[in-house]
Amino acid sequence: MNLIDQLNEELLKVxxxxxxxxxxxxSDQHNTLVCFEISDTHEHGDFSTSCALKLSKKLNKKPAEIAELISAKLSVPWIEKSEILGPGFLNVYLDIETKANKLKELIERGPNYGKNKKNNKKILLEFVSSNPTGPLHVGHGRGAVLGMALSNLLENSGCEVTKEYYVNDAGRQISILTSSILLKAYATNFNVEGMYEGAYIHEIAQEFLKDHEKINVSLSLEGLSDDKEKKLDQISEYFQINHKEAWEAANSFSIMRILNVIKEELHSFNIIHDNWFHESSLGFVQDPSSDLSKSxxxxxxxxxxxxxxxxxWFRTTDFKDDKDRVLLRENGAPTYYLTDVGYHKNKIDREYDLCINVFGADHHGYIPRLTAAFDVMKNKKQAIEFMLYQLVNLHEDGSKRIMSTRKGEFYSLKELRNELGPDVIKFFFLEKKSDHTMDFDINLAKDESKNNPYFYSQYAHVRCCSILTKKSFDPSEAVEEKEIMKNFDIVNRLLTxxxxxxxxxxxxxxxxxVHYVKDLSAAFHAFYEQSPVINEDKKIENARLMLTMATKIVLANSFRILxxxxxxxM
RNA sequence: GCGCCAGUAGCUCAGCUGGAUAGAGCAGUAGCCUUCUAAGCUAUUGGUCGGGGGUUCGAAUCCUCCCUGGCGCGCCA
Structure with a gap:
């Protein structure tokens, strides 16, 4: 158990x-009020609690008096002193020896420091799930990076996480994609508004032709509707009726090709999904054993x-939705909503305790209806949760780069990665709160100086490594305790x-x-400047080596989670 | 019109389940390199926390109204 949890346990008793x-x-309601927090400044000790203020009314007593009573009873061997300040805050100071021992423990645990024991909680984390109709763009990248970091965080706290990608490999958009490929392959000059465009469509069409020389398609597309949307559907229908073989081949071929492109891109960000769940595996609503009809x-x-x-219809307005939703259309076909409901039925049956969906914020309207379905279908203890991420605006030289999937001028994740490398992108994406539109400064990401927080943090780790190649910490040798006292800032960050x-x-x-990493890095850079580690005084040297070693471990562990x-x- | 998210220093952002003097970084100003990477450090300027009300010992944080910006409101996916 870590120090603050131990302390809180004791505090609660007291x-x-x-x-x-x-x-x-x-009453147990008071439980959450009774806890220590990490002090904001050295003057407020190592940990402080405002519980005396919070309980003042309940006990009908002045906060300072309550703090006094608590302080008198609080007996923790490793608390060196405690004091009451301000309106009734109780601040406690740890003794130096305990801190030194904790730092040694930290170093012993190494890569496992900060990891929690397994807790048997099974979580399904669905993220990215971008339609296989084109390569990932920058916005998808944010969701991908976020999902992966969240997964690592949850695993670090002992949960068992399954990372899943939901592949929309059925439905109208995929039909349009297939039509786009076939038209590109067999009717080069036939342009239809609303079809997928771009170099990747051309490439896939060429590869399709190469791989399917036997298939021959001659087109006679006449009498098409003037309505844009109708026209798209007519073309799909035409292919499905008159060129069934070509249609089916092109359909699976293009999905496969695009999924591979997406997978490769994710892999270059070291983002690995455990499952690729295909919409087509949900079955047909006519089949009573399918997830669709079951749900x-x-x-x-x-x-x-x-x-x-x-x-x-599903009366989702009974569940805080603003409209009721169609599940099964007039023509007997399932809506997209029903397929998603079926998918969640499938998740429920796989007995996850928690299903987390990482969504782009433009899908937030989807949350009430999906929650409604989940709550109706779930087992007792299951829960669903959503994590939203907002748009990314790319900025360069003070102006905005344009990104839009619809216009074909989209800025792909791959382009950005080729320009900057994956890690700085991840760091920048994760630095800002996810549910907040972010401005991504390309110039800053390229900058190799302290102005770039990614660079700055890496540099702290590099400095640790550089020192440790010269000398290493010896746990059997004595350490100068004054050094631990002096570097309060860095020590407390490490221990908490x-x-x-x-x-x-x-x-x-x-x-x-990310903010923690930046803060710890700053604390280390300051320490590095004022405390030459390699030193004639062996006790001082060993203490500083200990701090360096511990910082390196914690930075590395943090980076790993990110x-x-x-x-x-460097 | 309804719903969701946001508005904090010149800029980019933390802090938001109420707590101590509202914090970082950049930009600005003034300093620090015969010493483990100056790819860095130190000091310092800068705030009516969008605005008005309210709740209380205490509000950036909770409630309410308003203003501004982004997104969403299909038998599309």
Whole structure:
């Protein structure tokens, strides 16, 4: 158990006993109020609690008096002193020997420092799930990077995480993609508005021709509608009826090709999904054993559906949605919504405790209806959660680069990666709170100086490594305790890491870890300047080597969670 | 019109389940290289926390109204 958790346990005991002494009743509601926090400045000790202020009303006593009572009873061997300041804050100071021992422990644990024990919680994390109709763009990249870091954070706190990509390999968009490929292959000059465009379509069409020399298609596309959308559907229909073989071949070929492109891109970011779940595997709604029909009948049996206009609706307005939603269309075909409901039925059956969906913020309207379906279908203890990420604006030389999937001038993730490398992109994406539009400064990402937080943090790790190649920490030798006292800032950051990283996981906030890394790096750079590690005084040297070693470990562990490779040389 | 997210220093952002004097970085200003990488450090300027009300010992944080920006409101996917 880490120090602050131990301390909190003790505090809770003490507070309960104070309640008893005063003849007041302690209810479990008070539990969350009773805890220590990491002090913001040295003057407030190592840990501080404001619980006396919070309980003041309950106990009908002045905060400072309560703090006094708590302080008198609080007996933790490794607390050197405690003091009451301000309106009733109780601040405690750890003794130096304990800190030194904790630092040694940290070094012993190495890569495992900050990791929690397994907790048997099974989590399904769905992220990216971009339609296989084109390469990933920068926005998808943010979701991908975020999902991976979140997964690492959750695994670090002992959860078992399955990373899944939902492949929309059925439906209209895929039909349009297939038509686009076939037209590009067999009717070079036939341009239709709304078809997929771009170099990748051309490439896939060429490869398709090469791989399918036997297939021959001669087109006679006449009498097409003037309506743009109708026209697209007519073309798909035409191929499916008149060139069935070519259609089926092109359909699976293009999905496969594009998925490979997506997979490769994710791999170059070291983002690896455990499962690729295909929409087509959900089956047909006519088949009673399919996930689609199973989920439909559960919702029907639960009495949440009604018929209107020939369609079957889910009364999601009973679940805080702003409109009711169609599950089964008038023509008997499932809506996209129903397929997603079926997919979640599948997740539920795989018995995950928690399903997390990482969504682009433009899908936020989808949350109430999906939650509604999930809540109707789930087993008792299952939960669903959403994590949203907002747009990325690329900035260069003070102006904005344009990105839009629809216009074909989209800025692909690959282009950005080729320009900057994957790790700096990950670091920048993770630095900002996910549910916040972010400005990505390309010039800054390229900068190799302290102005670039990625560079700055890596440089701290490099400096640690550089020193440690010259000399290494010897745990059997004595360390100068004054050094630990002097470097309060860095020591406290190191020792509170396990507690902090755990809370970042609970709060689903990888960005906090990035800020932690920046802060720790800054503390180390300052230490590096004022405290030459290689030193004539062996006790001082060993203490500084210990701090260097511990910093290196914690930085490396943090980088690992962020899915960024720590550099040893620059 | 309804819903979601946001508005904090000149810029980019933390802090938001109420707590101590609102924090970083950049930019600005003034310093520091015969010493483990100056790819760095130190000091310092700069804030009516979008605005008005309210809740209380205490509000950037909670409630309410308003203003501004982004996104979303299909028997599309």
């Amino acid at each position: 507070v309960k006993s104070v309640f008893k002494d005063l003849g007041a009743e302690f 439909l009948s559960i919702i029907e049996k639960a009495g949440h559906t009604f018929s209107e206009g020939g369609a079957i 890491f396990p507690h902090l990283v755990e809370s970042y996981a609970e709060e689903r906030s990888p960005h906090s870890l 899915n960024v490779q720590p550099l040893e040389k």
